[in-house]
Amino acid sequence: MNFFTEAKSLVKENIRDYGMYIALLFIMLTFSFMTDGLFMSSRNISNLLDSTGYIAVLAVGMTLVIVIRHIDLSVGFAAGFMGAIAAILLTKAGVPVYFTIPIILALGIVIGLFNGLLIAWFGIPAFVATLAGMLIFRGALLQVTEQTGTIIIRDKAFNAIGNGYLPSIMEVNGLHLLSLILGALFIVFYIYSELSTRKNKIKYQFEVVSKGIFTLKLVLVSFIIAYITWILAGYNGFSWTVVIMLLVVAIYHFLTKKTVLGRHIYAVGSNPEAAHLSGINVNKITYIVFGSMGMLAALSGILFTSRLQSATTTAGTLFELDAIAAAYVGGVSSAGGVGKVSGAIIGAIVMASLSSGMNLLGVGISYQYIIRGGVLAGAVIFDVMTRKKRG
Numbered sequence: 001m002n003f004f005t006e007a008k009s010l011v012k013e014n015i016r017d018y019g020m021y022i023a024l025l026f027i028m029l030t031f032s033f034m035t036d037g038l039f040m041s042s043r044n045i046s047n048l049l050d051s052t053g054y055i056a057v058l059a060v061g062m063t064l065v066i067v068i069r070h071i072d073l074s075v076g077f078a079a080g081f082m083g084a085i086a087a088i089l090l091t092k093a094g095v096p097v098y099f100t101i102p103i104i105l106a107l108g109i110v111i112g113l114f115n116g117l118l119i120a121w122f123g124i125p126a127f128v129a130t131l132a133g134m135l136i137f138r139g140a141l142l143q144v145t146e147q148t149g150t151i152i153i154r155d156k157a158f159n160a161i162g163n164g165y166l167p168s169i170m171e172v173n174g175l176h177l178l179s180l181i182l183g184a185l186f187i188v189f190y191i192y193s194e195l196s197t198r199k200n201k202i203k204y205q206f207e208v209v210s211k212g213i214f215t216l217k218l219v220l221v222s223f224i225i226a227y228i229t230w231i232l233a234g235y236n237g238f239s240w241t242v243v244i245m246l247l248v249v250a251i252y253h254f255l256t257k258k259t260v261l262g263r264h265i266y267a268v269g270s271n272p273e274a275a276h277l278s279g280i281n282v283n284k285i286t287y288i289v290f291g292s293m294g295m296l297a298a299l300s301g302i303l304f305t306s307r308l309q310s311a312t313t314t315a316g317t318l319f320e321l322d323a324i325a326a327a328y329v330g331g332v333s334s335a336g337g338v339g340k341v342s343g344a345i346i347g348a349i350v351m352a353s354l355s356s357g358m359n360l361l362g363v364g365i366s367y368q369y370i371i372r373g374g375v376l377a378g379a380v381i382f383d384v385m386t387r388k389k390r391g
Contacts, residue, residue, distance in 0.1 A: 019331070019382065020329065020331055020343060020346045020350065023350060024346060024349060024353065027350060027354065028040065030357075031353065031356075031357030031360070034361060035361065038360055039357055039360055040231070042231050042232065042234040043235050044356065044360070045228070045231050045232065045235075046232055046235045046236060046239065047356075048353065049232075049239070049241070049242050049245075049352075050163075050239050050241045050307070051307075051352060051356075052245075052348050052349055053162075053242065053245050053307075054079070054241075054300040054301075054303040054307070055326060055348050055351075056245050056248075056326065056344065056348035057244070057245060057248055057296050057299050057300045058076075058079065058296060058319060058320070059327050059330065059344035059345065059347060059348045060248055060249065060252050060296060060345070061075070061293035061295075061296035061297065062293065062323040062324055062327045062344070063330065063332045063340070063344040064252075064256070064265060064289050064292065064293070064339075064341070065126075065289055065290065065293050066324075066327055066328075066332045066333075067266060067269040067332060067336055067337060067339045068268050068269045068285060068286065068289055068336060069269055069272070069335075069336035069337075070119065070126035070286070070289075071126050071130065071324070072130045072293050072320065073130040073131050073133070073134045074111075074115065074130040074131075074133030074137055074297075074320070075130075075293060075294075075296075075297040075320045075323060076134065076318060076319030076321070077137035077138045077141055077316040077317075077319075078111055078133065078134075078137045078301070079297045079298070079300040079301035079304065079315070079316045079319055080137070080301060080304075080311075080312075080314075080315030080316025080317070080319070081137045081141045081301070082104050082107055082297065082298045082302075083302060083316075084141055084144045084151065084301075084305070084311035085104060085107065085144065086100050086104045086301065086302055086305055086311070087151040087153050088144060088151065089103065089104075090155050091151060091152070091153060091155075097155055100158070101302060104298045104301070105298045107298060108294040108296070108297050108298025109291045109294050109298075111133075111294040111297070111298075112290045112292065112293050112295060112297070113290065113291045113294065116288075116289070116290030116291060119286055119290065120282075120283040120287060121283065138316075141313065141315065141316065142313055145311060145312065145313045146313070149312070150311065150312050150313075151310055151311040152310045153305070153306070153309050153310055153311070158306050159309045160240060161240050161241070161244070161302065161303065162240075162241055162303055162304070162305070162309075163306070163309070164239065165236040165237050165239045165240065166178050166179060166182070166237050166240070166243065168237055174234060175230070175233040175234055176232075176233045176236070176238075178237060178238075179229060179238045180233050182229070182238060183225060183226060183229025183230075183233070186225050186229070187225050187226060190218075190221060190222065191222065194214075194218060198214060241303055241307070244303065245345065248296070249342055249345050252341040253342055256340075261288070264285055265285055265289065267280055268280060268285045269336040269337035269338075270336065270337030271337070301316070304316075304319075322348075322351065323348075325372070325376045326350075326351055327339065327347060328376060328380055328383070329346075329350050329351060329375065330342075330343030330344040330345070330347025330350075331343040331383075332344070333383055334383055334384070350375070351375070354368075354371065354375065355372070
């Protein structure tokens with residue numbers, strides 16, 4: 001009885017963190033039932049994750065931007081513009097892919113730092129500064145693509161980023177061996193990370209959950225990772241898009257949870273004035289976060305352009321709104337100071353799952369927008385209500 005009481009109390013106290021996982025599980029089970037299992041097929045889950053990649057990467061950066069109480073409306077067309085520049089470098093300039101990608105990522109950092117300069121140095125509200133950027137990059141995208149309308153990319157290495165998969169090495173009962181090995185390594189890494197965190201908390205006399213609840217959490221999360229790995233291994237295995245997405249999450253999770261920089265970012269988001277008085281350079285944090293956002297916008301543009309194998313005049317349309325929606329659904333607080341990069345990925349998958357499931361059911365596009373808007377509104381209402389209860 002104590003076990004169930006503790007589990008109930010744990011979920012209630014951490015509903016912001018667990019709510020999105022519960023919602024994703026509910027959505028997947030519902031669509032799987034309504035589509036007679038088609039939603040959870042290997043092919044559909046693989047395509048769902050691949051189509052989520054470029055938004056999920058943006059959502060990670062957007063989460064940190066919202067955490068420090070700002071917004072970035074320029075990332076959509078910035079991603080489209082930088083994807084077009086990548087296409088021009090590859091096709092017209094003949095720049096090799098291994099030079100093109102670092103150039104585009106560096107360009108993204110410069111663009112992000114410029115946004116940070118407008119906001120931190122000149123004091124322009126982030127909404128206005130990035131809205132101006134959105135218009136500028138929309139025009140720039142049209143300018144660089146107006147001659148051909150679409151720039152076709154025939155570089156196989158570049159196109160593999162958005163459409164290729166890890167080599168299987170060999171198959172075991174129809175399952176890709178390398179993907180199975182990677183899935184097992186993810187589980188080992190997750191368990192090691194959790195055990196290390198728990199050990200450190202006990203060492204410094206922080207409160208931790210009981211061994212029973214902790215073990216249950218490890219088993220459930222490991223099962224989810226194993227199940228998704230099994231599904232993907234039954235199709236083409238892990239795609240390069242999924243690998244890049246996981247790497248981004250791992251790197252940013254480490255930066256935000258294990259480094260001084262991460263603690264400073266959340267301190268600035270919680271209370272900028274107090275952070276400044278405690279010696280934190282708020283402007284520097286703003287530069288770093290927006291520079292990071294620009295780099296991830298560049299990566300998003302690369303993923304999207306390589307997936308389409310071309311640069312188009314409409315690339316980047318509504319990307320910023322999808323990223324903002326994913327961040328909020330993933331648990332970032334509208335008041336700043338609260339939000340996890342892992343939550344951003346879950347939020348992106350939730351929104352993509354809704355679209356995928358409704359497409360399989362033949363739901364009209366008009367109703368899809370209404371439902372997705374309702375989910376976003378519900379996520380923000382949930383955020384406001386939980387903050388009131390804590391307050």
